[in-house]
Amino acid sequence: MSLRRPLGHRSLIDATTGRAVPVLDAGDLLRPVWVPAGFAPGQDSTVSVVEGGEPTAPEWSQQWVRHETSGTKACATTSISLIEGSGRRSHDEEGATTTTVTIHGARATVSRAPHGVGTVIRWHPRHGWSVEVANYKSCRGGSTLPVSTLLRVARSLR
Numbered sequence: 743m744s745l746r747r748p749l750g751h752r753s754l755i756d757a758t759t760g761r762a763v764p765v766l767d768a769g770d771l772l773r774p775v776w777v778p779a780g781f782a783p784g785q786d787s788t789v790s791v792v793e794g795g796e797p798t799a800p801e802w803s804q805q806w807v808r809h810e811t812s813g814t815k816a817c818a819t820t821s822i823s824l825i826e827g828s829g830r831r832s833h834d835e836e837g838a839t840t841t842t843v844t845i846h847g848a849r850a851t852v853s854r855a856p857h858g859v860g861t862v863i864r865w866h867p868r869h870g871w872s873v874e875v876a877n878y879k880s881c882r883g884g885s886t887l888p889v890s891t892l893l894r895v896a897r898s899l900r
Contacts, residue, residue, distance in 0.1 A: 748767070749765060749767075764799055764800045764828070765800060766788065766800045766801075766802055766827060770871075771802050771826065772824065772826060772873065772899040772900065773804075773899065773900060774806075774824065774895050774898045774899050774900075775898040775899075775900055776894060776895065776898040777806050777822060777895055777898075778808075778822075778887065778891055778895075780808045781806040781807065781808050781822060782806065782807060782808075782809075783804075783805075783806055784804075784805035784806055784807040784821060785803075785805050786802070786803065786804050786805070787802075787803050788800055788801065788802055788803070789801045789802075789803060789825075789827075799827055799828040800827055800828070801825055801826065801827030801828075802825070802826055802827055803823060803824070803825045804823070804824045804825075805821055805822065805823050805824075806821065806822045807820070807821045807822075807880075808820050808821070820877060820878070820879050820880060820885060820886060820887065821877065821878060821880055822875065822876070822877050822887070822892070822895055823874075823875070823876045823877075823878075824873070824874070824875055824899070825873070825874045825876070826871065826872065826873045826874070827871070827872065828870050828871055828872070835853070835855045835856070835859075836856075837855075837856040838853045838854060838855050838856065839853070839854050839856075840852065840853045840854075843863070843893065845863070845865050845867075845893075845896050845897055845899075846867060846897070846899075848865045848866060848867050849865065850863050850864060850865035850896070851863070851864050851865070852889060852892075852893070854889070855878075858879070858885075858886055859878060859879065859886070860876060860877055860878035860879065860886055861876065861877050861886060861887070861889055861892055862874060862875070862876040862877075863875045863876070863892060863893065863896050865896075873896075873899070875892060875895055875896040875899075877892050
């Protein structure tokens with residue numbers, strides 16, 4: 743939805759419930775300057791984190807996919823996801839190995855899922871805001887990107 747002027751410090755109120763509705767400012771959202779060759783934009787979506795039956799924190803999700811043929815069907819063999827917002831991010835998968843890196847001056851955690859299923863990089867560029875760049879293989883025969891490639895995507899965000 744487009745507004746005639748920014749909300750600023752005003753709240754958006756649900757006319758039915760009378761409660762404040764969490765809002766994301768599209769001007770704050772990051773975009774990668776670089777993604778690997780062969781990846782095309784996929785689905786963008788907004789998600790509201792719900793706690794106690796009420797939306798508490800909106801998040802924005804963007805995806806880039808690489809389509810390949812696996813056997814007799816074409817599928818998105820791997821994808822890169824960017825999720826950001828003021829909500830709490832997911833926890834590391836059990837058995838994941840983690841390391842720490844720096845992205846634009848912020849401490850980030852690189853978490854690699856067991857069995858090569860995927861990699862997630864999480865960080866908080868400012869108070870109350872989290873960013874997650876993730877890569878998972880999607881189809882049988884798919885592969886994950888090297889951590890160095892996913893880091894390059896994360897470091898290209900502007």
